[in-house]
Amino acid sequence: MESRSEENIDYSDIPPLTDDFFERATLCIPAEQAQDLVQLDPDVKQWFQAQGEQYKTLINSVLRQYIESIQTQRRA
Template identity: 65%
Template sequence: MSVNDLNNTSRTDWAALEAMTDEDIDYSDTPPLNDKFFENATLRIPATRASDLIQLDPEVITWFREQGTEYKTLINSVLRRYIENNGDRGAG
């Protein structure tokens, strides 16, 4: 995204859009969602950020970042090694 993108004002008539009902929407250029569509469709699941799942101390993240650009892979490797070394001790 460039600085110019941030300076552009939307020309969308938001009030008119909000006032539209589903029946007012023109779907004529939308392809039908039939079996052929779904045969060729690809399911895309957005990646989940680890920071949304777990909380790491800031100094831990800082240390890993200082190890290089592949720090996320390193974190994963460290966690995987921990699991391998500790077996199913945490299951329960």
């Protein structure tokens, strides 16, 4: 992409950004991430890696969902 000039990029399939889009949009600034090492069983790591390139993001998402479910149970 970086080697392409502006003239060679086809923008025809990109919808216009309307005022309505910007009125409904919310700014999401991710929190600073900690760089920690986590020991994973080899089969667990292999499974997550098999899910794709963003497997570390997936691990984070699974852990976050687990935390939220525990917090919800404790409030009930």
